[in-house]
Amino acid sequence: MKAIIRMLASFLRLFYQSVYLALAQIWANKTRSVLTTIGIVIGVASVTAVIAALTGLKAKVLTQVESFGTNTIFIFPTQPDKGPKRHASWWTIRFLPEHFDDILEHCPSVERFCRVAGVGQYTAHYRERSAENVEVTGIEPAFHDIQNRPVALGRTFSVIDNMQVRPVCLIDPKLRDELRLDRDCIGHSIRIGHHAFRIVGVIERQPELLGESGQDRYEVFIPFKTTFKMGKPWIMAFAASKSTEVTEDAQAEISFFLRRTRNIKPGEPDTFRVESVKRFLDTFNSIALMVTLVAGGIVGISLLVGGVGIMNIMLVSVSERTREIGLRKAVGAKKSAILTQFLIEAVVLCLIGGLVGVGIGQCLTMIISGINPVLDMVRIPAWAILLSFSFSGSVGIFFGMFPAIKAARLDPIEALRHE
Amino acid sequence: MEKAEKLIIRLHNVARIYKVGVERIHALDGIDLELSENEYVAVMGASGSGKSTLMNMLGCLDRATSGRYELDGQDTTKMSDAALANVRNERIGFVFQSFELLGQLSALKNVEMPLIYSRNGWWSRRRRAKNVLERVGLGDRIKHKPNQLSGGEKQRVAIARALVCNPSILLADEPTGNLDSKTSESILELFDQLYREGQTIIIVTHEEHVARHAKRIIQMRDGRIYSDLPRDQAPANKASMQNDVQEEPE
Numbered sequence: 140m141k142a143i144i145r146m147l148a149s150f151l152r153l154f155y156q157s158v159y160l161a162l163a164q165i166w167a168n169k170t171r172s173v174l175t176t177i178g179i180v181i182g183v184a185s186v187t188a189v190i191a192a193l194t195g196l197k198a199k200v201l202t203q204v205e206s207f208g209t210n211t212i213f214i215f216p217t218q219p220d221k222g223p224k225r226h227a228s229w230w231t232i233r234f235l236p237e238h239f240d241d242i243l244e245h246c247p248s249v250e251r252f253c254r255v256a257g258v259g260q261y262t263a264h265y266r267e268r269s270a271e272n273v274e275v276t277g278i279e280p281a282f283h284d285i286q287n288r289p290v291a292l293g294r295t296f297s298v299i300d301n302m303q304v305r306p307v308c309l310i311d312p313k314l315r316d317e318l319r320l321d322r323d324c325i326g327h328s329i330r331i332g333h334h335a336f337r338i339v340g341v342i343e344r345q346p347e348l349l350g351e352s353g354q355d356r357y358e359v360f361i362p363f364k365t366t367f368k369m370g371k372p373w374i375m376a377f378a379a380s381k382s383t384e385v386t387e388d389a390q391a392e393i394s395f396f397l398r399r400t401r402n403i404k405p406g407e408p409d410t411f412r413v414e415s416v417k418r419f420l421d422t423f424n425s426i427a428l429m430v431t432l433v434a435g436g437i438v439g440i441s442l443l444v445g446g447v448g449i450m451n452i453m454l455v456s457v458s459e460r461t462r463e464i465g466l467r468k469a470v471g472a473k474k475s476a477i478l479t480q481f482l483i484e485a486v487v488l489c490l491i492g493g494l495v496g497v498g499i500g501q502c503l504t505m506i507i508s509g510i511n512p513v514l515d516m517v518r519i520p521a522w523a524i525l526l527s528f529s530f531s532g533s534v535g536i537f538f539g540m541f542p543a544i545k546a547a548r549l550d551p552i553e554a555l556r557h558e
Numbered sequence: 559m560e561k562a563e564k565l566i567i568r569l570h571n572v573a574r575i576y577k578v579g580v581e582r583i584h585a586l587d588g589i590d591l592e593l594s595e596n597e598y599v600a601v602m603g604a605s606g607s608g609k610s611t612l613m614n615m616l617g618c619l620d621r622a623t624s625g626r627y628e629l630d631g632q633d634t635t636k637m638s639d640a641a642l643a644n645v646r647n648e649r650i651g652f653v654f655q656s657f658e659l660l661g662q663l664s665a666l667k668n669v670e671m672p673l674i675y676s677r678n679g680w681w682s683r684r685r686r687a688k689n690v691l692e693r694v695g696l697g698d699r700i701k702h703k704p705n706q707l708s709g710g711e712k713q714r715v716a717i718a719r720a721l722v723c724n725p726s727i728l729l730a731d732e733p734t735g736n737l738d739s740k741t742s743e744s745i746l747e748l749f750d751q752l753y754r755e756g757q758t759i760i761i762v763t764h765e766e767h768v769a770r771h772a773k774r775i776i777q778m779r780d781g782r783i784y785s786d787l788p789r790d791q792a793p794a795n796k797a798s799m800q801n802d803v804q805e806e807p808e
């Protein structure tokens with residue numbers, strides 16, 4: 140027991156004296172130390188900045204996706220990759236309203252469903268005011284739930300609005316303000332293109348999408364059937380699965396159902412796509428992983444270069460200080476004391492490099508998040524800082540070991556004779 | 559000189575053989591030597607006679623090829639490297655011809671250095687270093703770096719460093735070799751003072767006037783001791799006189 144305590148005490152003393160000597164040495168060679176650690180600094184700064192940017196972006200995308208709802212499914216026509224329909228015109232592969240008749244009965248994993256009809260952009264007028272770039276879209280009531288865009292004021296469309304093709308509309312608050320309508324604008328009539336519409340409600344604005352800010356875009360929603368009065372609508376559909384777990388089932392059911400209603404023969408490719416937010420997320424994640432790996436590789440190389448720099452400078456230091464090592468041994472320094480002194484010197488150098496690197500990485504991160512509001516969630520996660528330190532520490536141990544062993548093995552008499 | 563009480567050093571038939579290629583160099587060739595507490599010994603001899611090799615042996619920097627070396631009653635021949643490091647730290651004080659001070663450190667830090675490696679001197683190192691610097695007459699120079707000190711002052715710092723762990727024995731290999739004769743004299747006076755205070759000292763020199771400070775003079779030739787006498791009986795060494803490098807200022 141006593142022996143263990145004595146061993147522990149001597150170990151602590153060894154450690155403490157080595158740190159003390161290492162810091163003194165680094166301080167005595169300030170310029171050289173700074174130059175030596177640059178490789179480590181750059182490596183750590185870039186790794187923390189890249190990790191911060193990626194995790195920030197991911198958090199942003201996740202909140203964005205959550206606002207959509209993670210079980211949302213998008214259904215839209217596309218040309219297939221192969222087969223005779225590969226070059227079919229968009230118009231021949233468009234969706235027709237009847238393609239989706241009774242879809243809920245045939246797709247048990249689908250909770251909600253709505254068709255959406257885009258009729259393009261118009262200019263909206265109210266008295267003397269007008270607003271351009273007004274996107275007019277025909278919707279069905281399930282739209283509000285699936286897209287998480289409730290009606291803030293007024294009411295949603297009723298079945299009768301749709302059946303009777305009523306000229307009613309929901310507008311977004313930005314358009315209301317642009318047209319200088321009252322806050323409670325329900326019952327007022329606005330003109331869109333050549334058609335007059337009565338406002339029945341105000342719909343919440345879509346949350347700002349990635350990078351999509353600044354330019355003014357307005358939205359007006361009308362009953363699905365009403366769009367056919369305005370022109371030839373482009374039809375898409377949204378669905379929500381019963382839960383995230385069955386999203387893939389729901390996608391398969393919808394695909395199967397649509398192949399039948401669109402008369403696609405077995406063996407022929409789909410002329411539409413059924414995508415889920417989850418798919419987008421997976422794609423994003425795999426891209427993020429790729430970037431992380433590439434960045435990791437670059438950082439690894441720069442840490443390697445930094446480590447070789449450390450080893451080089453430590454070897455120079457050992458040979459410059461040969462007489463000093465001889466003297467230290469002559470006055471009673473053990474091999475272990477010399478070894479830890481040089482090893483800790485290398486590790487401390489690397490850790491200082493890591494510290495400065497994290498600091499610079501933090502500055503870079505702040506600059507990044509200041510530049511673009513999309514990246515406002517960019518932050519260095521704690522694990523990245525820990526990783527940086529343990530990495531630079533390991534680099535110090537790995538590349539400092541050889542010079543330290545060399546120093547510890549010096550023969551004191553010969554070392555003292557060294558020029 | 560009073561009757562010797564406690565035996566510090568006992569060498570029995572110690573040899574040190576260097577192998578250079580196929581050649582075997584007998585740097586020490588059957589040395590027998592006994593040294594008691596508070597002795598003041600000068601080791602003399604021509605260059606290459608094995609003085610430094612003997613000092614390295616006594617200082618536990620080197621191991622004997624054969625023979626037996628007892629320090630303070632302990633056989634050092636079979637000690638581990640780590641144990642020898644402790645012996646050097648606690649029982650031996652080395653003074654070198656070229657001082658061997660660390661240039662970036664102040665006099666105080668240089669003197670503290672052995673205590674960094676000591677088992678019990680760590681916490682009191684500053685106070686002890688200060689005390690010993692005062693003892694060698696440098697109480698007002700503790701903040702100075704080596705390049706701000708004269709040669710004699712540097713050697714005083716080195717002596718303070720050798721003394722800071724209270725060694726059983728102080729080993730000085732040509733301590734005045736790099737100093738002019740006036741400074742040499744003051745360093746030798748410091749050795750005399752340390753001797754009077756009870757320090758055991760072995761000093762290597764090839765200069766007669768340096769050796770005259772010691773109480774016992776050992777003459778070496780070809781790795782052997784050929785004369786070991788009290789100062790008053792020792793003959794003036796003609797061989798070493800010839801090799802004497804006189805550094806008298808004009």
Ligand SMILES: Nc1ncnc2c1ncn2[C@@H]1O[C@H](COP(=O)(O)OP(=O)(O)O)[C@@H](O)[C@H]1O
Binds near residue numbers: 585603604606608
């Ligand atoms: N490391 C070594 N390798 C080979 N021979 C050595 C070594 N060190 C000393 N010698 C030889 O041992 C002899 C004694 O050397 P040394 O003790 O330095 O003499 P001194 O100090 O009396 O001038 C010399 O002949 C020298 O050449």
Ligand SMILES: [Mg+2]
Binds near residue numbers: 609610
């Ligand atoms: Mg010599």
